Amino acid sequence: MKWVHCAFDDMTPRQVHDLLRLRQQIFIIEQECIFPDIDGLDPVCNHVFGLLDDRVVAAARIVAPGLDPDHCEQGEYPAIGRVVASPELRGQGVGRKLMLQAIASCDDSFAGKGIFLNAQLYLKSFYASLGFAPFGEAFYEDGIAHISMLRAA
Known part of the structure; x- marks a missing residue:
């Protein structure tokens, strides 16, 4: 797998298509979660994605500190999202490799x-194994149980 770290504007049209299609397939169709995936943040975020045969098969976006008004609890920290x-x-x-790439990008x-x-709450142990610690109470976002987590610098 080839890993790519780039700004949204540096992605090819095919990569953008593949990224949005993958997120749609998992978040909207598989998880049956109707939410505005195209939320206006992608163009101002950095992205990490894995390519197989020039096709995006794994991805995450890096949101700069304070950039997402819907998640102001992130405050001074960059955030990894849309994993x-x-x-x-x-x-x-692949999920672990993707997260290691995203953590390196943030660092x-x-x-x-x-x-x-x-x-997502069911992945709390997975993220904990990567150094993220939960804080606060579990909550529902777009109908799915979540927990906020922070990885120390």
């Missing part, structure tokens, strides 16, 4: 800062 991997790759460690761009994320 997704193709169903065909499940059980092969490169926002050295010395912790990293925030809102994890």
Whole structure:
């Protein structure tokens, strides 16, 4: 798998298509969650994605500190969001590799800062194994249980 770290405007039209299609397939169709995935943040975020045969099969976006008005609890921290991997790759460690790439991207761009994320509650242990600690109470976002988590700098 080839890993790419880039700004949205540096993605090819095909990569944007594949990214949005993958997120639609997982978040909207598979998880049956109707929400505005195209929320206006992608163009101002950095993105990390994995390519197989020039096709986006895993992705996450990096939101700069304070950029997302809907998640102001992230405050001074960059946030990793929209973490997704193709169903065909499940059980092969791609999610962990993707998160390690996203963490490295945050560390490169926002050295010395912790990293925030809102994890789907069933993935709390997975994110904890990557150094994220839960805080606050579980909550529902778009009909799915989540927990806020922070990884220390």
